[in-house]
Amino acid sequence: MKNLKYLFAAGSLLFAFSCTSDELKEIGSDISTDVEQIDAGKVLFEQNCSTCHNFNQSAIGPNLSGLSRQVDSDWIKSFIKNPQEKIDGGDERAKQLYADYKVYMPAFPTLSEENLNDLLSYLHTYERIPVAEASDLDALEDPIPDTIPxxxxxxxxxxxxxxxxxxxxxxxxxxxxxxxxxxxxxxxxxxxxxxxxxxxxxxxxxxxxxxxxxxxxxxxxxxxxxxxxxxxxxxxxxxxxxxxxxxxxxxxxxxxxxxxxxxxxxxxxxxxxxxxxxxxxxxxxxxxxxxxxxxxxxxxxxxxxxxxxxxxxxxxxxxxxxxxxxxxxxxxxxxxxxxxxxxxxxxxxxxxxxxxxxxxxxxxxxxxxxxxxxxxxxxxxxxxxxxxxxxxxxxxxxxxxxxxxxxxxxxxxxxxxxxxxxxxxxxxxxxxxxxxxxxxxxxxxxxxxxxxxxxxxxxxxxxxxxxxxxxxxxxxxxxxxxxxxxxxxxxxxxxxxxxxxxxxxxxxxxxxxxxxxxxxxxxxxxxxxxxxxxxxxxxxxxxxxxxxxxxxxxxxxxxx
Structure with missing residues (x-):
């Protein structure tokens, strides 16, 4: 089992990569802050994403808070459209997601470019980047170490x-x-x-x-x-x-x-x-x-x-x-x-x-x-x-x-x-x-x-x-x-x-x-x-x- 002590930190690293503060400012600068788009994105998120994701903690999938400030918009959109293609194609970030969560996210090929932009607008309202909490450091590293033969x-x-x-x-x-x-x-x-x-x-x-x-x-x-x-x-x-x-x-x-x-x-x-x-x-x-x-x-x-x-x-x-x-x-x-x-x-x-x-x-x-x-x-x-x-x-x-x-x-x-x-x-x-x-x-x-x-x-x-x-x-x-x-x-x-x-x-x-x-x-x-x-x-x-x-x-x- 994954090391739970650092799960929150690892969750953010699934999306993060080395960059300067100037580069961080550039990420997400293309995302609209229009209220109507945000509202439309919230509806899409609740309909399509909330089963596996939230903005408080990792669940079936990773905590998405701060995601749009860490990862390029085009990458996020392409992953939503066809995550398996990204993973099987060798994309390092996608492979890390699969390694940590051990499941293919469902694809959403029918979402239009407008839908994806609305989703990004909503995601962008969550600024906090998850970090490990002090209590997490006392968590079990490997609660069930045995593997199924x-x-x-x-x-x-x-x-x-x-x-x-x-x-x-x-x-x-x-x-x-x-x-x-x-x-x-x-x-x-x-x-x-x-x-x-x-x-x-x-x-x-x-x-x-x-x-x-x-x-x-x-x-x-x-x-x-x-x-x-x-x-x-x-x-x-x-x-x-x-x-x-x-x-x-x-x-x-x-x-x-x-x-x-x-x-x-x-x-x-x-x-x-x-x-x-x-x-x-x-x-x-x-x-x-x-x-x-x-x-x-x-x-x-x-x-x-x-x-x-x-x-x-x-x-x-x-x-x-x-x-x-x-x-x-x-x-x-x-x-x-x-x-x-x-x-x-x-x-x-x-x-x-x-x-x-x-x-x-x-x-x-x-x-x-x-x-x-x-x-x-x-x-x-x-x-x-x-x-x-x-x-x-x-x-x-x-x-x-x-x-x-x-x-x-x-x-x-x-x-x-x-x-x-x-x-x-x-x-x-x-x-x-x-x-x-x-x-x-x-x-x-x-x-x-x-x-x-x-x-x-x-x-x-x-x-x-x-x-x-x-x-x-x-x-x-x-x-x-x-x-x-x-x-x-x-x-x-x-x-x-x-x-x-x-x-x-x-x-x-x-x-x-x-x-x-x-x-x-x-x-x-x-x-x-x-x-x-x-x-x-x-x-x-x-x-x-x-x-x-x-x-x-x-x-x-x-x-x-």
Missing amino acids: SSGMSLELEYFAQVPPSDEKSPLAKITKMECEPVSGRLFVQDQHGIMYEIRDAQPHEFFNLKSYFPDFVSKPGLATGFGSYAFHPEFTKNGLMYTSHTEKPGDKKKDFDYADSIKVTMEWVITEWKTDNPEAEVFSGTNRELMRIDVVTQIHGVQELAFNPNSKPGDEDYGLLYIGIGDGGAAESGFAFLADHQGSKIWSSILRIDPSGTNSKNGKYGIPSSNPFAGKPGKLGEVYAYGFRNPNRVFWDPNGRLLASEIGHHNVEELNLIEPGKFYGWPIREGTFVINPYGNMSALYPLPSDDASLGATYPLIQFDHDEGNAIIAGYFPNSGPFKGKFLFGDVPSGKVFISDLNEEKPKIQELGIRFEGKETNLREVCGNGRVDLKFGQDCTGQVYVLTKADGKIYKIVNQ
Whole structure:
């Protein structure tokens, strides 16, 4: 892992180069200070850049404060248009960025020269050049020194299907979830731009157009907006009920979960119940009702997972209860850590469990199970099942019936957590098994204090750092072949695939190779893009699939 002691200083050096004070004055002199351009640039930044960048500290990408006073405007614009071309072309500054952040920034080829100039005008309003803070010097140099070894095995992939493009640039199809309706076995995949497909005979057929129902639906820009997730009720073939999450632009609709109006609302996440007229129909028609509406501070870390326990049976306490994974909405890194640090009293940074058929919630549109850990407790939110998550992007069950959740980290650590009711999983004061300061430099990690047990935090089942991958994505358990019962998961941007035996006392992580069309390769080469945007899927037979959003393709694992 990178040396965190000097991360802020290194972040500025990513862009800096030796120059005199006179030369520094010349840099940025071509940038307009027109107020209208600045305002236009702010809008562009919030839409396209704020997911990964801010002006306070490094996050997924570097702190951009002072950038336009250190780097030539033409270089900045060319990097925004095509960062991979700069990196692969050998540009030293671009190569250093990639070396430190280990991920290709998405390209923005559709931004016009006017757009880029507006962006520069906005960037130029931030003058401060980041420097290391004194407290950073006490940070851990290498919190996770171990590297993930190769397993010596490879996933053998076979092309399965192509999802229609929903964008002109990568990712061509924002396919994020591929699962089956558990009774009929029908296989579905959804695109974040608002379409849900049924895969029949290895061909996608449009089943459901979510965006057509909501005039305020928004899926651009952002890495996690739009059609977030879906889940079929365990009795869908009888009652026709399914559930979705999606984002809408802020408006005047009543919110069930909001915060002080002095804090910006960037998106509203909406959970909807749908009742199809005919559960066997190849194209959805039916009605819907809103279950809840949630404000979030930024476009990241929203409601990216809905799930029912596939192991529960009629009569079981968990049967028909909907699990909802919601992150902190970017609150912590935006300066509002209290929205995430709530001890079970707020909805953000939580895994929820609700009864869609009930009515005892505050809005009367769903039920709060009496068995939920905070149900009926003063000062607590009854919907919360577990809390302390930055971004629980997948919620699922292993073959032993244990509830698990993958957690995309901030700047350093990716996690897989074993979920138990009422437990606290650390965010925003822990990242993995380390201390993080949400009120200071969140890029730095510190060792746990001697009295850490008093915090009552539950730590990851497995974790890895950003030397290995930048955003964990889970994950399924093949039911046959050499990987039977093992946990398959990966890294979203790079497309690396990992395996772990979660039944071990201390599960280890190993990397898997990729074999395609008779040769050893990797997913970057397979999809022809430096940023793979990896996802996984599984059908009702247990067959596991690999999804690459970069090109919208689906591959079958043939040696599982």
